[in-house]
Amino acid sequence: MLRSCAARLRTLGAVPGPARRSFSSEKATQKDYSLPNPSWTKDIRLLYDQFMKKCEDGSWKRLPSYKYTKFVEEQTPKAQIFTRSLEEGLGFEYVMFHNEAEKRVVCVFQGGPHLQGNHGYVHGGAIATMIDITAGTCAVLTGGYAMTANLNINFRRPIPLCSVVVINSQIDKIEGRKYFISCDIRSVDEKTLYSEATSLFIKLDPNKA
Amino acid sequence: MIRRGVQAIARLGHPGALPGASCVLPRLDLASAFASSTDNLISRFCLQKTDLKDYALPNASWCPDMLSLYQEFLEKTKSGGWIKLPSFKSNRDHIQGLKLPSGLAVTSDKGDWRIFTRCIPAEGQGYEYVIFFHPSEKKSVCLFQPGPYLEGAPGFAHGGSLAAIMDETFSKTAYLAGEGLFTLSLSIRFKNLIPLGSLAVLNVEVEKIEDQKLYMSCVTQSRDQQIVYAKSSGVFLQLQLEEESLQ
Numbered sequence: 371m372l373r374s375c376a377a378r379l380r381t382l383g384a385v386p387g388p389a390r391r392s393f394s395s396e397k398a399t400q401k402d403y404s405l406p407n408p409s410w411t412k413d414i415r416l417l418y419d420q421f422m423k424k425c426e427d428g429s430w431k432r433l434p435s436y437k438y439t440k441f442v443e444e445q446t447p448k449a450q451i452f453t454r455s456l457e458e459g460l461g462f463e464y465v466m467f468h469n470e471a472e473k474r475v476v477c478v479f480q481g482g483p484h485l486q487g488n489h490g491y492v493h494g495g496a497i498a499t500m501i502d503i504t505a506g507t508c509a510v511l512t513g514g515y516a517m518t519a520n521l522n523i524n525f526r527r528p529i530p531l532c533s534v535v536v537i538n539s540q541i542d543k544i545e546g547r548k549y550f551i552s553c554d555i556r557s558v559d560e561k562t563l564y565s566e567a568t569s570l571f572i573k574l575d576p577n578k579a
Numbered sequence: 580m581i582r583r584g585v586q587a588i589a590r591l592g593h594p595g596a597l598p599g600a601s602c603v604l605p606r607l608d609l610a611s612a613f614a615s616s617t618d619n620l621i622s623r624f625c626l627q628k629t630d631l632k633d634y635a636l637p638n639a640s641w642c643p644d645m646l647s648l649y650q651e652f653l654e655k656t657k658s659g660g661w662i663k664l665p666s667f668k669s670n671r672d673h674i675q676g677l678k679l680p681s682g683l684a685v686t687s688d689k690g691d692w693r694i695f696t697r698c699i700p701a702e703g704q705g706y707e708y709v710i711f712f713h714p715s716e717k718k719s720v721c722l723f724q725p726g727p728y729l730e731g732a733p734g735f736a737h738g739g740s741l742a743a744i745m746d747e748t749f750s751k752t753a754y755l756a757g758e759g760l761f762t763l764s765l766s767i768r769f770k771n772l773i774p775l776g777s778l779a780v781l782n783v784e785v786e787k788i789e790d791q792k793l794y795m796s797c798v799t800q801s802r803d804q805q806i807v808y809a810k811s812s813g814v815f816l817q818l819q820l821e822e823e824s825l826q
Contacts, residue, residue, distance in 0.1 A: 455696055455705065456727035460691075470769065476786040483691050484698040487750070487762075489671055489679055493695035494745020494750070494762035502739040518738040528683070531692065541703040 378480045381488040382567075386506040402511040404466065408458025410480065413534035413558055417478045421467045433507065440484040453503060460484040462496070466504065468511055476507040477537040479555075481529065497555070498523055504539045505551040509571035512541060516549060516571040523567040534558055620755050624673050625665055635666035635710065640703020644778040644802050645724050650709045652720065663708045664710045664751055670694050677820035679760075693777050696747045702727045708744060710751055717756040717785040721748040723799075724778055735772035741799065741809060742767055742777070748783050749795050749813035759793040759815030767811040777801075779808055791817045 406415055424430040435456040453462040463480040479500050487493030502518055509516040530537055539553040549571040555564040582809030629758040637646055658661025667673055669692050678684050699705025705726040723744045746762055775781045779799050786794045793815045799808040 449727040449730040449733070452729045452731060453738055461698060479777060484693040486669060486692045487693045487695060487746075488760060489684070489692070493743065493746065494765060495739070495746035496695045498742035498765060498767075499737070499739025502737075502742065506738075509800075514755050517732065517772075518769050519736070519764075521742065522764070524764045525762050528761060 371525070372548070384418045388444060394526060396409065399435040400438065402434040402436065402558070403454050404433060404464065407458055408525045409482070411534060414463065414465075414478055414480045417534065417536065417558060418465055421465075421478070425467070426561075429471060430470060431470070433468055435466070436466075453499060456482070456484055462500070463499065466507055468507070469509070473502055473508065473541040475511065475513055475539050476536065477504040477507075477539070479537055480534045481531055483531055486531060488528065490531055492531055494523075494525060497525070497529060497565060500537055501539075501553050501555070501565070501569070505553050505567070505569045506537045506571060507513070508541060508551050509573070511547040513573045516573045518550075518569065519572045520570040521567065522569065523565055525565050527562060529564050529565050535564060536560075542568075547575060590774070591677050599762055605666075609755075617755060620758065621662065621712075621714060623675075623677070624755060625662070627682060631667050631672050633665040633667065634697050635664065635708065638707075639735060640707060640724075642724060642778055643645075645707070645722050648722055648778065648780070648802060649709060652656040652722075653803040656711070660715055661711050661713050664712055664755075666697065666709070668693055668697055674820060678823045679817060680821055683818075694747075696743055699726070699728050701728075706740070706744065708747075710748055712752065712755055715756070717738050717752070718750055719752040721781040721783070723777060723781060725741045725773060727775055727789060729741055729754075731776060738767075738769055741769075741773065745781065745797055745799070745811050746813065749797065749815060752783050752785065752816035753793045753813075757793050758786050758817050758819055760820070761816045763792065763814040765811065765813050767809055769809045770807050773799075773808050786804055786812075788817070789797075795818060 380447050406418060421430060422432065425432055435454065437450050440564045452479060456462065458522050460482040463482060466475055466477045468475050477500065481492040481496060485492050485496040498521065501523060502521060506516065506518060526543055535555050535557060537553060539551055542552050544548045551566040553569065556562060557564070605616045618716060634636045637649060652661060653663065656663050671692070696706045696708065704726040705728045707726060708721055710719055710721045712719045725736035725740055729736050729740040743766065745767065746765055750762065780802055781797055781799045783795055786796055795813050795815070797813070800806060801808070
């Protein structure tokens with residue numbers, strides 16, 4: 371499977387590697403969605419400010435987030451990155467911070483009313499999506515373009531809609547092209563554990579046919 | 580639609596003869612709402628009301644594969660024990676008159692809640708899906724077509740969007756098969772990428788129900804079953820909804 375995907379990406383001109391990811395400066399003209407906007411509650415703003423302070427000494431970096439991937443020249447018409455496809459405040463409001471030395475990515479996430487599952491709680495699938503992209507970002511920043519192979523999530527407590535949570539992801543181990551990443555989702559004060567997850571990402575090998 | 584509903588009421592004496600496309604059944608009285616039988620759950624879930632928009636109906640964005648498989652299952656709803664589940668904008672519309680148990684219920688004045696898998700209403704841009712449920716065999720089939728707003732890897736559906744459809748199909752199956760309400764765990768093994776705009780078929784089965792938990796498995800594959808996109812399993816917690824108090 372991954373071979374055919376790699377082949378397709380090569381055909382389209384996308385070579386995996388840090389230089390061609392969506393975080394590069396080519397995106398300067400696109401809107402960066404990982405910045406405060408009117409829909410952000412005070413909880414997420416507070417966390418954002420705290421992390422921005424940590425960025426000052428260079429150990430942490432805020433990751434920009436765009437709507438369109440520019441990996442490839444021919445893009446699927448009208449395609450948008452999934453988590454940026456909803457209107458401000460209604461869907462996924464999030465910002466990620468990366469600590470390169472510790473191989474960690476922290477995502478501060480506020481789930482809006484259009485992510486509903488049961489009344490008043492965030493849909494399990496939306497939570498799975500956030501875990502997938504946070505852990506995935508961790509993998510990609512460490513080793514280049516990677517794809518999700520396995521995702522195992524334990525939901526401990528439901529996450530109320532419009533609340534703010536902190537998703538911590540870190541690389542547990544690397545075996546060749548396999549990245550084992552674990553993730554947990556906690557409340558802002560860290561007292562409530564909402565979910566725990568383990569995942570496996572496979573780094574694409576550009577040389578395999 | 581209303582005419583079919585009236586005919587359905589007339590045929591109520593026949594247990595297997597559920598109506599075709601619209602799953603319209605008369606509301607049972609409140610006393611029976613506490614019973615956990617599948618028939619009761621289905622009748623409250625599939626409302627008789629017709630002013631709510633059902634998103635699980637064909638539209639111009641559906642690819643030919645999805646349309647023809649939909650027709651096949653629609654035929655089966657007439658005789659084979661399958662039911663097409665309606666899909667409303669919010670889960671609250673599916674369980675009117677019921678609420679989460681106190682302690683879990685969240686009160687809020689926010690009105691514009693929308694179920695995640697219907698968050699992108701523009702036809703064909705996000706999730707296009709329909710779920711068929713088989714009450715006696717406790718299994719479901721979901722026809723899923725991801726649109727361009729669900730992109731992950733260029734040209735393919737985001738893993739998270741498939742996780743959401745799996746969770747959603749597990750969720751509806753768990754609820755109708757045994758009042759499963761909250762996801763306890765979700766385990767997904769991704770095998771192949773799903774091209775945007777193509778059909779993926781999810782087959783969900785309830786493996787067992789024990790200790791207040793429903794265990795389900797799912798295989799997501801192409802229509803001809805030649806490509807397996809993913810295999811997953813889900814565990815849901817059984818919890819009865821409560822009647823909303825009449826004031």
